[in-house]
Amino acid sequence: MVFTAGVLTLSDKGALGEREDTAGPLIKEALQKEGFDVVAYRILPDDYEEILVVLVDWVDRKGIDLIVTTGGTGLSPRDVTPEATKAAIEKEVPGIAEAIRMEGMKHTPYAMLTRGIAGIRRQSLIINLPGSPKAVEESLGVILPVLNHALEKIKGSPKECARN
Numbered sequence: 046m047v048f049t050a051g052v053l054t055l056s057d058k059g060a061l062g063e064r065e066d067t068a069g070p071l072i073k074e075a076l077q078k079e080g081f082d083v084v085a086y087r088i089l090p091d092d093y094e095e096i097l098v099v100l101v102d103w104v105d106r107k108g109i110d111l112i113v114t115t116g117g118t119g120l121s122p123r124d125v126t127p128e129a130t131k132a133a134i135e136k137e138v139p140g141i142a143e144a145i146r147m148e149g150m151k152h153t154p155y156a157m158l159t160r161g162i163a164g165i166r167r168q169s170l171i172i173n174l175p176g177s178p179k180a181v182e183e184s185l186g187v188i189l190p191v192l193n194h195a196l197e198k199i200k201g202s203p204k205e206c207a208r209n
């Protein structure tokens with residue numbers, strides 16, 4: 046089954062056109078390579094309401110299966126992506142965010158500073174990645190292999206979990 050995906054870049058500078066978004070396109074390309082049909086991509090400022098509205102719309106109206114956000118997961122006052130995601134989801138999937146931080150720690154101790162989360166809204170999965178392209182590459186490496194199976198389980202597939 047081909048799942049749909051949406052990529053949401055959260056960046057004040059990106060939204061103002063002050064810096065080219067290279068993180069979002071990186072995610073888009075990686076998801077397409079993984080077999081996803083990327084049907085949505087947007088850049089938003091670090092605005093809680095705007096982020097929440099898009100997350101809800103992309104799941105509830107567009108029925109997008111997977112939403113990957115990048116940016117706004119740090120400690121600065123404007124970083125609100127985790128809070129907006131928390132408001133959008135019904136069930137958290139802590140293991141995905143933990144795996145992202147664990148992988149990140151292999152590359153930089155600063156990886157502990159991403160507050161990103163992951164969770165389920167209806168039958169869709171929302172995952173927060175940090176904003177830098179380097180962080181995106183490092184994070185995608187660890188989560189891409191599980192995304193299709195995760196979505197099959199979310200949608201109630203009786204498929205057995207991998208027995209490695």
Ligand SMILES: Nc1ncnc2c1ncn2[C@@H]1O[C@H](COP(=O)(O)OP(=O)(O)OP(=O)(O)O)[C@@H](O)[C@H]1O
Pocket residue numbers: 054055056057058059065066067068069091115116117119176177178
């Ligand atoms: N979407 C992006 N595309 C390319 N580089 C990015 C992107 N988001 C972040 N970066 C890089 O990662 C660094 C740290 O990200 P951070 O979210 O702190 O950016 P910022 O510039 O402080 O905030 P904002 O992106 O919201 O304006 C940035 O300085 C930038 O070099």
Ligand SMILES: Nc1nc2c(c(=O)[nH]1)N[C@H]1C(S)=C(S)[C@@H](COP(=O)(O)O)O[C@H]1N2
Pocket residue numbers: 115116117118119120124148149150152153155156157158159160174175176177179180181183184
């Ligand atoms: N794998 C990985 N994770 C990472 C980083 C990184 O370089 N590699 N950068 C860290 C830094 S410096 C910050 S500030 C946090 C939050 O980044 P964000 O505010 O752009 O989301 O991500 C962290 N996670």
